[in-house]
Amino acid sequence: MIKLEVSTHGSESFIVEVEEYNAESLNEQLNDNDINTVVLGDLVISRINVKSVKPVQEEE
Secondary structure (H helix, E strand, O other), rough: OOOEEEEOOOOOOEEEEEOOOOOOHHHHHOOOOOEEEEEEEEEEEHHHHEEEEEEOOOOO
């Protein structure tokens, strides 16, 4: 599992876990005007509210 930090334009931040993460594919979804929401792990969020998505580095 990969942990992601999702930041919103409303100053919220979420940590989600996903099976796989493809930045290019997610970027296409976030920039597609025909899509209203995106699913990241257990989080369903409006694509226009997503400010940034970045992998969280696990400390060993």
